[in-house]
Amino acid sequence: MAELFSKITGSPSFVPPYLDIFSLAEDQGETLASSRTTRVSKICLAPNTHSVLKLYKYPTKYDKWRGLLRGTFLGTPAARREASNLHRLSAHKLSPKVFDYREERRYGFLCRAVIVMEFLEGFLPMQTYLELGDEALTRSIMDAVLDRVNAMHALGFEHRDLFPRNILVNPSGESALVRFVDFRKGRWGSAPLSTTGRNRDLSLLRTETDS
Numbered sequence: 001m002a003e004l005f006s007k008i009t010g011s012p013s014f015v016p017p018y019l020d021i022f023s024l025a026e027d028q029g030e031t032l033a034s035s036r037t038t039r040v041s042k043i044c045l046a047p048n049t050h051s052v053l054k055l056y057k058y059p060t061k062y063d064k065w066r067g068l069l070r071g072t073f074l075g076t077p078a079a080r081r082e083a084s085n086l087h088r089l090s091a092h093k094l095s096p097k098v099f100d101y102r103e104e105r106r107y108g109f110l111c112r113a114v115i116v117m118e119f120l121e122g123f124l125p126m127q128t129y130l131e132l133g134d135e136a137l138t139r140s141i142m143d144a145v146l147d148r149v150n151a152m153h154a155l156g157f158e159h160r161d162l163f164p165r166n167i168l169v170n171p172s173g174e175s176a177l178v179r180f181v182d183f184r185k186g187r188w189g190s191a192p193l194s195t196t197g198r199n200r201d202l203s204l205l206r207t208e209t210d211s
Helices: 002-009 021-027 061-072 078-090 126-130 135-154 195-210
Strands: 030-034 038-046 049-057 098-106 109-118 167-170 177-180
Touching: 002 078, 002 098, 021 038, 021 049, 021 098, 021 109, 049 078, 078 098, 078 109, 126 135, 126 167, 135 167, 135 177, 135 195
Parallel strands: none
Antiparallel strands: 030 038, 038 049, 049 109, 098 109, 167 177
């Protein structure tokens, strides 16, 4: 597994290999978000240090076959693609840092995958601040978000799931700090990103913030 993480990032894992990351990701720590096939949790893996675990799982036969067709067995799994995107974008302070990535396979089929990433202290989903109804704060946050979206697009990356829940904001300071998450749908293109790609991302953001 350490070799897999090094292959993706070119760096050694920060997580001890003896830790059962899969068990921790399944039911330990504070749940931050969950769906039928994913669980995102906050957990302490080292003294006074929190990390975020994102678990990909395939609990039903339908999920297993869907995962197979989307790259679980043939091609690149969504979890591995997201880990790679996180690593590349974190170098530009556009996403959390990735500390480890592990896969559990049986007979070649991917059963579970876990991304271990940085917990961003002081960051909350953008929607949390927009719901306060503070016009000055909203304007400041939107300016910062659009600036970071432009920086991401300048690298040739299209998020393709740019909803407020996937934008983390820390508004303290002169300008808000912004990080993006959930990159499983994202893809790289030519830099800078085409007008079509930029408009697709911005239309998702505009639709949600206007509603």
